[in-house]
Amino acid sequence: MTILLPAIRDNLVKKRLLILGGTGDAAELAVRASQIADIEVVSSLAGRTQQPFTPKTGTVRIGGFGGAAGLAAFLLVSAARPYGGYANGEDRPIDFLIDATHPFAAQISANAAVAAAECNVPFLMLVRPAWERVEGDRWIEVAGYSEAARALLGLSQRVFLTIGRQELAAFAGLDAIWFLMRAIDPPALNSPIPNGKLLLARGPFSLEDERQLLLEYQIDTIVSKNSGGGATYAKIVAARELGIPVVMVQRPPIPDVEQVADVAGAIAWLVKQL
Numbered sequence: 001m002t003i004l005l006p007a008i009r010d011n012l013v014k015k016r017l018l019i020l021g022g023t024g025d026a027a028e029l030a031v032r033a034s035q036i037a038d039i040e041v042v043s044s045l046a047g048r049t050q051q052p053f054t055p056k057t058g059t060v061r062i063g064g065f066g067g068a069a070g071l072a073a074f075l076l077v078s079a080a081r082p083y084g085g086y087a088n089g090e091d092r093p094i095d096f097l098i099d100a101t102h103p104f105a106a107q108i109s110a111n112a113a114v115a116a117a118e119c120n121v122p123f124l125m126l127v128r129p130a131w132e133r134v135e136g137d138r139w140i141e142v143a144g145y146s147e148a149a150r151a152l153l154g155l156s157q158r159v160f161l162t163i164g165r166q167e168l169a170a171f172a173g174l175d176a177i178w179f180l181m182r183a184i185d186p187p188a189l190n191s192p193i194p195n196g197k198l199l200l201a202r203g204p205f206s207l208e209d210e211r212q213l214l215l216e217y218q219i220d221t222i223v224s225k226n227s228g229g230g231a232t233y234a235k236i237v238a239a240r241e242l243g244i245p246v247v248m249v250q251r252p253p254i255p256d257v258e259q260v261a262d263v264a265g266a267i268a269w270l271v272k273q274l
């Protein structure tokens with residue numbers, strides 16, 4: 001007869017939730033989901049940033065899965081990875097999948113939808129609402145980064161570029177424009193970056209600081225992704241106050257699956273699944 005230690009026995013009856021993360025919402029969801037007695041949380045990070053939003057609870061694995069097929073294989077076994085190692089040391093399937101990645105992380109979301117359907121794992125996307133234009137906003141809405149770069153021609157001389165470090169190359173050829181670039185981590189070595197100054201910082205940013213930055217660097221245009229959420233919205237408010245146009249990159253399409261707008265909605269979905 002096998003005698004199971006209480007901690008191991010408890011984990012065996014728990015359902016395993018995989019959260020695709022890399023956002024503040026995902027980290028918060030991991031904490032709140034872990035408080036549900038029947039849930040064991042595994043969080044997954046891409047491993048891009050030097051200081052990621054690492055959940056303070058559950059197991060964390062880091063790195064790509066190897067496309068939709070790799071993610072499907074993980075859903076079926078959820079084998080331990082070098083950065084993780086499960087509390088109970090045991091490899092077993094994922095019961096629920098929640099994609100709480102950034103709205104611009106389109107590839108992982110598409111992969112998740114395919115893998116979840118293939119493995120028949122209940123799947124939810126946590127999609128924070130996009131920012132809506134309000135009175136006083138001078139937005140130029142564009143579909144992508146090259147269109148954003150084209151929109152600056154003849155319009156701008158000093159641009160605040162707040163799209164992160166991965167997409168800077170699209171603006172590198174605009175020699176007549178000076179850029180203030182803000183990113184969490186420095187761009188990859190040898191990747192082309194526009195002429196200007198790089199600021200390394202992570203939100204949330206206050207309205208007062210954003211207003212001050214725009215004035216200090218005499219910014220005449222902002223380029224932003226429509227990320228939604230509160231942490232980086234102050235620059236949009238400051239632009240409105242100062243009458244500065246914002247070239248707003250629209251979100252990429254997302255899979256047509258069940259969605260909620262916030263962490264509370266995701267928790268309610270999870271409880272319903274149990």
Ligand SMILES: NC(=O)c1ccc[n+]([C@@H]2O[C@H](COP(=O)([O-])OP(=O)(O)OC[C@H]3O[C@@H](n4cnc5c(N)ncnc54)[C@H](OP(=O)(O)O)[C@@H]3O)[C@@H](O)[C@H]2O)c1
Binds near residue numbers: 023063071101
């Ligand atoms: N894009 C943004 O603006 C932005 C902003 C803030 C935070 N983030 C976070 O940074 C991460 C990477 O963003 P991205 O735009 O490069 O994503 P992406 O283009 O959708 O993903 C590219 C590849 O990175 C891997 N990946 C992405 N997220 C992952 C995760 N949570 N766990 C494991 N692998 C992951 C996958 O590799 P495999 O195909 O090998 O599985 C995926 O195919 C995301 O997790 C996102 O939440 C992104």
